[in-house]
Amino acid sequence: xxxxxxxxxxxxxxxxxxxxxxxxxxxxxxxxxxxxxxxxxxxxxxxxxxxxxxxxxxxxxxxxxxxxxxxxxxxxxxxxxxxxxxxxxxxxxxxxxxxxxxxxxxxxxxxxxxxxxxxxxxxxxxxxxxxxxxxxxxxxxxxxxxxxxxxxxxxxxxxxxxx
Numbered sequence: 001x002x003x004x005x006x007x008x009x010x011x012x013x014x015x016x017x018x019x020x021x022x023x024x025x026x027x028x029x030x031x032x033x034x035x036x037x038x039x040x041x042x043x044x045x046x047x048x049x050x051x052x053x054x055x056x057x058x059x060x061x062x063x064x065x066x067x068x069x070x071x072x073x074x075x076x077x078x079x080x081x082x083x084x085x086x087x088x089x090x091x092x093x094x095x096x097x098x099x100x101x102x103x104x105x106x107x108x109x110x111x112x113x114x115x116x117x118x119x120x121x122x123x124x125x126x127x128x129x130x131x132x133x134x135x136x137x138x139x140x141x142x143x144x145x146x147x148x149x150x151x152x153x154x155x156x157x158x159x160x161x162x163x
Contacts, residue, residue, distance in 0.1 A: 048066040
């Protein structure tokens with residue numbers, strides 16, 4: 001009887017830890033990248049410029065910066081496939097939309113993506129405008145990643161500065 005109670009308590013504690021790990025907020029103090037997740041586990045969220053991980057939020061006109069989510073767990077798996085969605089909204093300092101893509105992964109809606117690939121990394125890219133903005137312009141980047149077959153999601157926001 002005593003062993004059964006101990007096993008039940010351990011099982012409940014383990015479940016509570018699993019759920020506690022799938023909700024949270026991470027803030028990179030160097031870049032200002034804020035990542036909130038609910039239902040997913042996120043090993044890391046970071047920026048990449050010129051194929052290198054960075055905390056530098058300054059971007060040159062016409063150059064690409066990527067937001068990468070690594071080691072994501074928690075996608076609903078159907079026959080070894082995950083069905084991710086991702087959006088990006090970038091606005092300038094006046095609130096004018098620079099880029100607005102509601103779902104970057106619609107091409108995978110019917111086929112899905114191998115769960116191992118999605119778990120490894122998902123990335124969202126932004127190319128800074130090549131003209132029309134002055135040096136020092138601040139862009140606000142908001143992105144969301146979600147599970148199209150479940151309820152899990154990640155939201156991020158970040159400020160970029162044009163060099």
